[in-house]
Amino acid sequence: MHKLRKFSSGIIVSLVVFFGLLMLPRLVAHAATLTTGSLSISDSRPSTASVTYTATFSNVSNSAIKCIQMQFDTQSDGAGSAPTGMVTSGATYNAAGSDYVPDVQSWTAASSTAGLVKITNATGETAAGGTGIVVLTGITNGSTAETSYFMILTTFTDDACTGGNEVDTGTVKFIYTTGQLVSLTIDPSLTFTVDAVADTETVNGEDLTITTTDGTIPFTGVTVSANGVGAHLLTVNTNAGGGYTVYTRYTAALTNVASDTITDHTGTNAQPSSFPSVGTEAFGYTTTDTTLTATGDGADRFTTPANQWAAFTTGNLEVAYSAGPVSNEETTIGYQVGVAGATEAGVYNTTIILTATPTY
Incomplete structure (x- = not known):
């Protein structure tokens, strides 16, 4: 499948792809093994602050515990560094979540x-037993x-988290990526690429006017008589049984240094509509995926x-969806x-973020 994106003159776009989890077993004496694990990171860009880490495991023992320990390490057995x-000194436990x-x-x-x-x-x-978050x-x-890292979650019967008092343990793998974030879970295969599209192509029948790069949508030549149109090619490979979803968002409306903004298009994701004629201020996106989840006006x-x-x-x-595993599935945004x-x-700027999330 194909999908494409567009931006206005001078727009600089950074693309974010999320990589989350590969589960690897780690054995601790006397501890039961947690299964079906995943680690979701709210923003996987290196050195990003105030990030939320959500660990999910099944096969949780219905046992009394006083300590839940999360160790982030270069080795799956916790013997690395x-x-x-990484800074965890400000970490806070979110009881509500x-x-x-x-x-x-x-x-x-x-x-x-x-x-x-x-x-x-x-x-x-x-x-609580069963599945725990x-x-x-x-x-x-x-x-x-x-670079691959590991998160090792272990529970203990004492609040000092003493070795030998383990109840459950499980390990997942995670990756930081520059400007891209993709979630992974147990034993997954997942690749997500964002490739440039030349101005000789089309998206949903609309002629492109600019050539993008992996990281920018450089709109040029936009006037009252000529809109700017660009696109990216998204390719997903995954063996996730529940398929995947690719999401898009921006950090803010297209804005210049004087805080002027470009008006957003009136169509919505649930009910998209025709782009207005040239000479009308608007900014929006389209996708070539015809098998989205059936919300709003349907999958296509x-x-x-x-x-x-x-x-x-x-x-x-x-902007992209599959209900099952895919090989080199393409979508143009x-x-x-x-x-x-x-x-x-x-000069108007914003940042477009793309997130690919598999369901295992």
Whole structure:
């Protein structure tokens, strides 16, 4: 499948792809093995601060615990070191988003050693069993991209998290990526690439006017009589049984130094619409995927009728979807911008983020 994107003159776009999890077993004496694990990172760009890490595991023992330990390490057995540049001293346990324990008691996260966070309660609680979620906020990512690291979650019967008192343990793999974030889970295969598209191509029947790069959408030549149109080719490979979804969003409306903005297109992801004629100020996207989840105007809502467009928002919007494993599945995401005679002069910028999330 194909998908495309578009932007206006001078727009600089950084693309974010999320890589999350590969589960690797780690054996600890006397501890039961957690299964079906995943680690979701809210922003996987290196050195990003205030990041949320969400660990999910199945096969949780229905046992009393006083410590939940999350260790981030260069080795799967925890014998290495924390990822370079990772800061966990400000980590906070998010009880509202977690359900590993009932949270009747007050649990507190502390990290005196880089990469090692201990969530403890002196009274303790009995883990709910089944599937458990632990959420940490306030973490600063490591500084090295495209290197595999491991998160080892272990629970203990004592609040000192003493070796020999383990209850459960499980390990997942995660990766930091420059400007791109893709989530992975147990034993996955997942690749997600964003490639440039030349101005000789089309997207949903719309002729492209610019050539993009992997990281920029350089709109040029946009006038009241000529819109700017660009695109990227998204390619996904995954063996995830539940398929995948690619989402897009922007960080803010296209804005210049004087805080003037380009008006968003009126169409929405659920109900896209035709892009307005030249001379009308608007900014939006389209996708060539005809098998989106059937919300709004249907799975083929961007292509039937042809050439439909939607406005970017700061929340994730679906632009590619598959219900099962895929090999080299292609989608084109297109971007279009138009200006009016009254559009204020200036260089307008925003950042487009793409996130690929598999479902295992």
